[in-house]
Amino acid sequence: MIPTILVTGIGGPAGRSLARQLVERGYRVIGTDMRAIDVLDVTVYQVPAAADPTFVETLRMLTRENGADLVIPTVSEELPVLARQETWPAPLALAPLEGVLLANDKWLTWQRLSECGVSVPRAMLPSHVQSIEHVAQTIGWPCIAKPRIGRGGRDVRLYHAYDIDVLRALGDHYILQEFIPGIEYAPNVYIRGNGDDVVVSLRKTALKQGVVGNAVSVVRDTSSDVAALARAAGRALGLSGALDIDIRRRGDRTPVVLEVNARFGANSAYAPEILGALLEEIGLPQYCTPIPVI
Missing domain, CATH: 3.30.470.20 (ATP-grasp fold, B domain)
Structure with a gap:
């Protein structure tokens, strides 16, 4: 029997990359995504967002019904939700909750x-900003502002001293960092x-x-x-x-x-050793050979 691996966020860069690697290794791959999408050689189920109260039970049900041998979350918003679950029907590739x-x-x-x-870069919060000189001394100009909770390059911007009023208005759900x-x-x-x-x-x-x-x-x-x-x-x-x-x-x-x-990132195909390490730790084969139909 070929093991089944469930990959969440399979429509995103990280999910697609991981699914492709698993299919190439001979695994049966199923995926979930918030959108109705098609992924070659993968059955994809549309699921609610991680913040939806039905998300956990929906994913739990799909894990059970598909007999998944491993679940790999690739969506940042899902990680805190899933890390809080004390049990799961299959091994969950996820770090401890505190981390x-x-x-x-x-x-x-x-x-x-x-x-x-x-x-790490020097950093501060928008509420810490006092003046142009204060920012210059603390993290320097130009600086980067990014959402404290977010993924990819979404809403990551470079700001200059003349943007100080914009920085102050961002609120502390952003972090300001020294531009490296x-x-x-x-x-x-x-x-x-x-x-x-x-x-x-x-x-x-x-x-x-x-x-x-x-x-x-x-x-x-x-x-x-x-x-x-x-x-x-x-x-x-x-x-x-x-x-x-x-x-x-x-x-x-x-x-x-x-x-x-x-979690796995969008470039994991360039580092196949990482997937190999996960499969080894779970006790799954590096490559699966389909059973011939007689």
Whole structure:
């Protein structure tokens, strides 16, 4: 019997990438998404948003009815909801609740990493802003503003000193960060309980919005300092399993952690070792051979 794996958010970049890898490895893949979509070789079920009170029971039912051997969430909004579930009909590829909550809020992420001595950009909240000079001294101009809870490059913008009134008006559901101008990386990490972690460093070669945003393309990279920093960030947050991390270099080439996603990312196909580590930990084969029909 070929194992069945359920991938949530299968219409998004992370979900599609993961589903393609699993299909290529011979697995039966089923998916969920908020939209009615078609994905080659995958049965897709339309489900409510994570905030909907029926979301958990809908996903639980689909897990049971399809006999899923593993559920892999790829939607950031789903992670805190699912991490609060004490039981599930199948193994759930998800980190512990505390780590998920820390990674879900970029301000909490920044605070914990700072406390643990992990290199991060300087940061503040909009309510901290006093004057142009205060921002210049605290995080510098230009600076980045992004939603504390959000994914991808959504509503991430670069602001200059003349935008100070706009920054003040954003509210503390945003975080303001020092703008790091250097090379950006997207290391994919798998944190294991035994400490034998897997880290694949990917370098972003183009960004959707030029200086910010999601990666348009990536290449594998051998930067050991980036890999070490990514692993340290995941461990400092108390995470486990697959992580997608954004890191940039300062002008002096020091790498700093921009944010941490406690899930597979859009570029996981460039780091197949991460999926391999998950399958190994769950006890599923790396590749499945379909049973011939006689």
